[in-house]
Amino acid sequence: MIEHHLPALLVVVPLVAAVVTALIRHGIAAYVTTLVASWTLPVMALMLLGQVLEAGEVSYALGGWAPPVGIEYRVDGANAPLLVLVATMAALVATYAPRSVASEINIGRRGWFYTMFLLCVAGLLGIAITADAFNAFVFLEISSLATYVLIALGRDRRALLAAYQYLILGTIGATLYVVGVGLIFVMTGSLNMGDVAARLTGIENTRPIFAALAFITVGISLKLALFPLHVWLPNAYAFAPSMATAFLASTATKVAVYLLLRFLFSLFGTDFVFVQHPITPILLALSLAAMFAASFVAVFQDDIKRMLAYSSVAQIGYITLGVALATQTGLTGAMVHVLNHALIKGALFLAVGCIVYRTGVFRIDQLAGIGRTMPVTMAAFVIAGLGLIGVPGTVGFVSKWYLVAAALEEGWWWLALAIVASSLIAVVYVGRIVEIAWFREPSSRVRAGKRLPIEMIAVTWVMAGATIYFGLDAEFTAGLAGRAADTLLAGLAGPG
Amino acid sequence: MSQVAELLPLYNYWITIFLMISGLYIVVARGNMVKKLVGLSLFQTSVYLLYLSPGKILGGTPPIIAEGFEVYSAPLPHVLILTAIVVGVATLALGLALIVRINEAFGTIEEDELFDRDDDDA
Amino acid sequence: MVLLTLMAAVTVGIIRVRNLFAVVVLSSIYSFLMASVMIVLDAVDVAMTEASVGAGISTVLMLGTLYLTKTSETVPVHTPALPLFVALGTGVALVYGTFGLPPFGAADTPLHTHVGASYLANSVAETGIPNIVTSVLASYRGYDTLGETTVIFTAGIGVLLLLKRLARASRNG
Amino acid sequence: MRLDVIVRVTTKFFLPFMLLFALYVQLHGDFGPGGGFQAGVITAATVILYAIIFGLAPTMRLVPPIVVESMVPLGVLIFLGVGVAGFVTGDNYLNYSHLAHDQVHGQELGVMLVEAGVLVTVCGTMIAIFYTFADRGRS
Numbered sequence: 001m002i003e004h005h006l007p008a009l010l011v012v013v014p015l016v017a018a019v020v021t022a023l024i025r026h027g028i029a030a031y032v033t034t035l036v037a038s039w040t041l042p043v044m045a046l047m048l049l050g051q052v053l054e055a056g057e058v059s060y061a062l063g064g065w066a067p068p069v070g071i072e073y074r075v076d077g078a079n080a081p082l083l084v085l086v087a088t089m090a091a092l093v094a095t096y097a098p099r100s101v102a103s104e105i106n107i108g109r110r111g112w113f114y115t116m117f118l119l120c121v122a123g124l125l126g127i128a129i130t131a132d133a134f135n136a137f138v139f140l141e142i143s144s145l146a147t148y149v150l151i152a153l154g155r156d157r158r159a160l161l162a163a164y165q166y167l168i169l170g171t172i173g174a175t176l177y178v179v180g181v182g183l184i185f186v187m188t189g190s191l192n193m194g195d196v197a198a199r200l201t202g203i204e205n206t207r208p209i210f211a212a213l214a215f216i217t218v219g220i221s222l223k224l225a226l227f228p229l230h231v232w233l234p235n236a237y238a239f240a241p242s243m244a245t246a247f248l249a250s251t252a253t254k255v256a257v258y259l260l261l262r263f264l265f266s267l268f269g270t271d272f273v274f275v276q277h278p279i280t281p282i283l284l285a286l287s288l289a290a291m292f293a294a295s296f297v298a299v300f301q302d303d304i305k306r307m308l309a310y311s312s313v314a315q316i317g318y319i320t321l322g323v324a325l326a327t328q329t330g331l332t333g334a335m336v337h338v339l340n341h342a343l344i345k346g347a348l349f350l351a352v353g354c355i356v357y358r359t360g361v362f363r364i365d366q367l368a369g370i371g372r373t374m375p376v377t378m379a380a381f382v383i384a385g386l387g388l389i390g391v392p393g394t395v396g397f398v399s400k401w402y403l404v405a406a407a408l409e410e411g412w413w414w415l416a417l418a419i420v421a422s423s424l425i426a427v428v429y430v431g432r433i434v435e436i437a438w439f440r441e442p443s444s445r446v447r448a449g450k451r452l453p454i455e456m457i458a459v460t461w462v463m464a465g466a467t468i469y470f471g472l473d474a475e476f477t478a479g480l481a482g483r484a485a486d487t488l489l490a491g492l493a494g495p496g
Numbered sequence: 497m498s499q500v501a502e503l504l505p506l507y508n509y510w511i512t513i514f515l516m517i518s519g520l521y522i523v524v525a526r527g528n529m530v531k532k533l534v535g536l537s538l539f540q541t542s543v544y545l546l547y548l549s550p551g552k553i554l555g556g557t558p559p560i561i562a563e564g565f566e567v568y569s570a571p572l573p574h575v576l577i578l579t580a581i582v583v584g585v586a587t588l589a590l591g592l593a594l595i596v597r598i599n600e601a602f603g604t605i606e607e608d609e610l611f612d613r614d615d616d617d618a
Numbered sequence: 619m620v621l622l623t624l625m626a627a628v629t630v631g632i633i634r635v636r637n638l639f640a641v642v643v644l645s646s647i648y649s650f651l652m653a654s655v656m657i658v659l660d661a662v663d664v665a666m667t668e669a670s671v672g673a674g675i676s677t678v679l680m681l682g683t684l685y686l687t688k689t690s691e692t693v694p695v696h697t698p699a700l701p702l703f704v705a706l707g708t709g710v711a712l713v714y715g716t717f718g719l720p721p722f723g724a725a726d727t728p729l730h731t732h733v734g735a736s737y738l739a740n741s742v743a744e745t746g747i748p749n750i751v752t753s754v755l756a757s758y759r760g761y762d763t764l765g766e767t768t769v770i771f772t773a774g775i776g777v778l779l780l781l782k783r784l785a786r787a788s789r790n791g
Numbered sequence: 792m793r794l795d796v797i798v799r800v801t802t803k804f805f806l807p808f809m810l811l812f813a814l815y816v817q818l819h820g821d822f823g824p825g826g827g828f829q830a831g832v833i834t835a836a837t838v839i840l841y842a843i844i845f846g847l848a849p850t851m852r853l854v855p856p857i858v859v860e861s862m863v864p865l866g867v868l869i870f871l872g873v874g875v876a877g878f879v880t881g882d883n884y885l886n887y888s889h890l891a892h893d894q895v896h897g898q899e900l901g902v903m904l905v906e907a908g909v910l911v912t913v914c915g916t917m918i919a920i921f922y923t924f925a926d927r928g929r930s
Contacts, residue, residue: 008874008884015768016871022775022864062761064877064886068733071761112779119772126765134576138765141583142772145590149776152594157601161610164594168523168532171587175540176708178580179516182543183715185573186550189732199728211715509716511622517709518629525701530638530683534645537676538629541652544668548659550719550729558660559750560823561742569660570734571750575759577664578751579766582828585671586773589920592683593777596927599687662824666816670832675917678839682924745898747821755826756902760885763905764870767912774863774916781923 003047007060007073010044010083011126011139013037014090018118027110031098034114038094038121041087045080052080059131067131068192074131077487078266081335081480082128082258085342086251090121092346093247096459100353104155104241113153117244120146124255131193133181133267136259137174140223144170147252150244151236159239166232173222173229180215183208197267213273216263224256226320227290230313237309238362242353245305249312250346254338257319261334264323265488274326283324288418290317295425299432303362304355307429308348311388314422315341318403321419325406331485332478333402339477340387340395343470347384347463351377354456361445364433369442371434376457378437380464385430387467390423394471398478508549515542527607529598533591540584547573547580621658625651638688642680649673663751802844809837817910821899827906831913839921847925856922862915869908873901 002009017037021030051058057076061067075083094117105113123143130136148170152163185191187208188199203209218229225233233253237245264273273279291314298310319341322334354377361367371378387394400419407415470477519542522535551570559571599605628648635641649672656665737750737758747753755763817830842850873885880889887901888894 005878005884012871012874012884015867019771019864019868019871022771023861023868061883062885063757063759064883064888065758069736070758109779112775115775116772116779119768122768132762134579135762135765138579138583138762138769141587141769142765145586145769145772145776148590148594149772149779152597152780160594160598160601164529164591164598167587167591167594168536171536172520172523172539175543178543179546179712182547183719185547185576186719186727186729189728189730189734191572191733199732208715208719211711214711215715507622509713509719511626513709513712513716514626515629516712517705518633520708521701521705522633524704528638530680530687531641534632534641534680537645537672538632538648541649541668541672544652544664545655548656548661548664550727551661551734552659553730556660558662558824559738560662561738561748561750568738568750570729571737571754572734572759573729574661574664574751575754575762577661578667578755578828579762581664581667581671582766583769585676586769588676589679590773590776590780592679593780593920593923595683596686596924597780605687663826663829666824666829667832670829670836674836675832678921679924682921682928686924686928744894745902746895747899747902749821749823751824752820752826752902752906753898756905757887757898760901760905763909764867764874764885767867767870767909770912770916771863771867774912774919777920778860778923781927783926 003051005060006044006048006051007058007075007129008062010041010048010087010129011073011122013040013044014118014122014125018115018122021111021118022115025111027102027107030111030114031101034097034118035094037118038087038090041121041125042084042091045084045087048075049080049084052076068190068195071135072131072192072194073129074194075129077480077483078262078335079128079258079484081339081477081484082254083125085339086121086124086128086255089247089250089342089346092459092462093243093350096246096350096353096456097243098455099453100243100357100456101241103357104243105153109153113150113241116146116149116153117247119143120150120247120252124251127255128258132191133184133193133196134191137178137181140174140177140259143252143255144174144223147236147244147248150248151240153244154239154241156239158235162232162235162239166236169222169229169232173219176215176219176222178219180212180219183212183215187212193262193267197269200268209268210277213263213268213277217260217279220256220260220263224253224260225313225316227286227294227313227317230290230294230316233313234306234309237312237349238303238305242349242356246346246349246353249308249349250342253312253316254342257316257323257334257338261323261331261488265326265331270326270489280324280326283320284415287317287321287324288422290314291321291418291422292425295422295429299425299429301429302364304352304364304367304433305349305362307364307433308345308352311426311429312341312345314426315345315388317422318399318419321415322403322406325410327406327409328482328485328489329402329409330406331488332482333399333406335481335484336402336474336478337399339481340399340467340470343395343463343467344384344387347380347460347467348388350456350460350463351381351384354452354460357456358450358452359445364436366443366445367433367436368440369437371437373442373447374452377452377460380457380460381437382430382434383464384467385433387471389426389430392471393468395467395474395477396471398471398474402478402481508545512542512545512549515539515545529595529605529607530592533588533595536591537584537588540580540587544577544580547577621651621655625655638684639681642677642684645680646673646677649676663749799844802840806837806841809833809840813837817906820906821902827909828913830906831910832917834910834914835917835921838918842921842925847922851922854918856919859915859918859922862911863919864912866908866910866912866915869911870905873904873908 060073062071126139222229294313301307322330387396390396390400404416519539551573556567556569559568653665653669741753745753813830813833816825820826877886888897890897
């Protein structure tokens with residue numbers, strides 16, 4: 001019985017928890033609620049993944065109204081891994097959170113801070129699971145509004161500016177998305193993605209549909225921080241509270257990537273988007289620009305969180321690169337990098353959270369000798385950093401392997417070289433941290449500080465360990481990613 | 497009236513587009529944060545027209561079933577726009593709250609001045 | 619049509635005027651005009667909401683903000699070339715897109731024949747509610763409305779988090 | 792707040808009618824334009840008008856902030872609860888069909904409850920936001 005309702009429960013449970021935390025307000029009680037609720041999520045997401053692997057896809061009609069009249073939740077090979085990712089990250093970050101939050105958020109605000117976190121989780125899960133274009137917008141706004149608040153609660157006053165900037169750009173992005181959906185809606189009369197895909201056949205080449213494609217792509221690109229539209233991201237990540245940064249960096253942009261893929265492949269169809277229109281060169285150029293320019297900027301950052309944020313922009317470039325190739329291998333590479341980069345960035349930001357908790361230091365030059373005073377944390381940082389570079393044996397290598405393979409399949413050896421070359425820039429910025437952390441005398445700022453709580457180190461290490469585990473045994477993640485690529489390429493218009 | 501009816505479709509969309517461009521222009525060009533938010537809501541409101549215009553049937557009535565009426569306008573766009581309005585006002589409220597806090601923290605709500613100050617901090 | 623022209627005029631006003639009070643008042647007028655246009659378009663529920671939200675709540679909130687901050691805008695130092703380009707680019711894309719749209723006021727567009735028709739045909743029998751907007755809002759697409767309520771909830775708690783003064787201990791930073 | 796006595800008297804005269812109108816909009820939403828959202832805004836407007844005319848402190852005594860702030864999540868909780876009731880009656884989430892003895896009544900009941908949830912949240916949020924803005928300006 002309960003198995004049948006899992007798709008709805010996955011979103012409703014964090015919503016109920018959010019409401020409960022808002023009602024009780026008390027910091028500790030709210031935290032316990034958050035922890036319990038967020039640990040039920042990965043359980044449910046894994047059960048759903050099991051159902052998908054068994055049955056192919058799971059559809060759930062909300063309100064009992066069959067789509068397209070009602071809103072449908074639909075889990076298939078493409079979004080099931082993403083749901084597992086978001087749910088697991090929510091649980092891990094919630095476990096990590098209490099003392100980190102206690103050190104950064106005023107006691108009077110803690111209860112509601114968790115409310116915002118849960119709303120953000122519910123919003124992201126809602127976007128990932130829905131098969132209704134407008135419903136996706138509503139949940140996009142839930143997660144966005146919650147994100148703005150989370151960012152604004154950072155300790156630095158510039159956090160407010162970062163949140164404001166993100167609010168403006170995020171709203172523009174969401175509005176452009178709504179314009180695109182509106183055009184599709186007028187042309188097809190439907191909002192359900194599968195139904196739209198079926199009804200689009202035959203009228204693809206009309207102008208409104210092409211305009212809709214443009215609006216939706218640009219709108220979502222703002223959200224996923226595609227290269228020239230990434231301006232909000234570095235500040236947002238740099239000034240948000242540690243725990244929020246770790247969660248957002250590993251999930252928010254990934255969900256936006258998924259939504260874009262859903263539209264490009266499932267809804268408009270691979271043929272229409274990539275064969276008839278010059279999307280591939282544009283996306284390819286932007287991806288390459290992101291990989292090089294953002295990596296390059298990352299090298300010159302003074303603030304460790306900003307450095308990692310720019311590195312995120314660069315890594316999103318790798319993901320869109322795989323998308324631009326629009327082949328099975330390329331998409332597999334993109335999807336596997338979605339999962340892998342989430343693990344890597346999660347581990348890195350959690351490690352930074354540990355450093356900030358203990359020393360309060362953000363600036364890279366003040367981190368001198370931190371490797372000697374916090375060896376356990378920094379070891380995790382370095383392992384994840386190696387993943388960022390793409391050293392064999394880490395998850396980063398798996399992603400790059402697929403991307404290079406996809407590039408070579410097309411016969412574009414220069415692209416394969418570019419992928420390897422841009423990884424070398426990552427060596428520079430990760431190497432810089434290693435040099436400062438281990439090969440300099442510890443400064444007084446790094447020596448002093450509180451004891452690090454066990455749960456923070458433990459979660460950081462779970463994440464860092466995962467980057468190694470899935471790097472050595474890539475069967476699981478690559479298998480899921482390959483399945484996702486198949487599902488996306490098959491489109492929704494076909495049978496089923 | 498028939499001439500008006502012929503002109504109306506184009507006019508509707510032209511105004512919608514004009515409003516959208518103006519809204520977007522205000523958001524991107526103006527440095528004052530309150531004005532930016534006004535522009536943002538202009539931008540959002542213009543989208544409402546884009547949804548509602550195609551839903552109208554000439555000679556139709558609002559979608560409330562009653563005797564004596566046969567032709568009704570499409571109800572679904574109305575529902576979507578209701579939701580969009582709500583989302584818009586929620587964003588506006590949050591944005592204004594942020595502006596108030598920014599004004600307290602920095603003493604200004606002009607972006608140009610703010611970025612100058614930001615450089616001093618760094 | 620007259621209303622639409624008036625709206626365009628008000629928009630020009632909003633762009634030009636630098637006194638923020640005037641801008642807020644103009645945007646309130648704009649919302650009323652928008653609500654009138656919505657009535658013409660048969661969207662009575664939406665018009666009611668726009669009038670109460672756009673002209674009511676938004677105006678109150680903006681005036682509250684102005685009271686807490688400043689009321690006039692400084693002259694921008696940038697040249698408006700880039701913004702103009704962005705805005706016009708969007709406009710061109712839209713003009714391009716709207717040319718293929720079905721004609722205004724026609725009854726045989728997909729919007730009316732597909733899902734919309736089934737709501738009109740079945741609502742009274744299935745839900746007993748003659749106002750289709752209500753039945754779609756609360757039942758057929760009730761989940762969207764749940765999301766919408768959650769958006770309000772998020773914004774409400776968010777504003778409280780940002781602005782509510784704490785009973786004890788001042789915020790650091 | 793020394794305002795003209797005419798304003799005060801007129802406001803006092805109008806307030807009950809505004810509340811009554813909100814109730815009408817809420818309950819008549821099935822047949823005419825209106826529903827939980829609009830009614831919530833009108834109700835909130837009544838309180839805000841009272842606060843503007845008679846001052847914030849008396850309004851906060853009449854409608855305490857703690858009540859308003861609890862209304863915000865409470866409305867969502869009603870909505871979510873109606874949805875969960877769908878599970879209990881053996882249907883999908885937010886399916887109201889079996890809440891009452893037959894489908895049409897079930898739907899009507901469900902819609903009414905959901906609209907009530909919307910009213911509570913919207914009204915609570917609007918008043919709460921107004922309070923915080925106004926309160927911020929007092930210092």
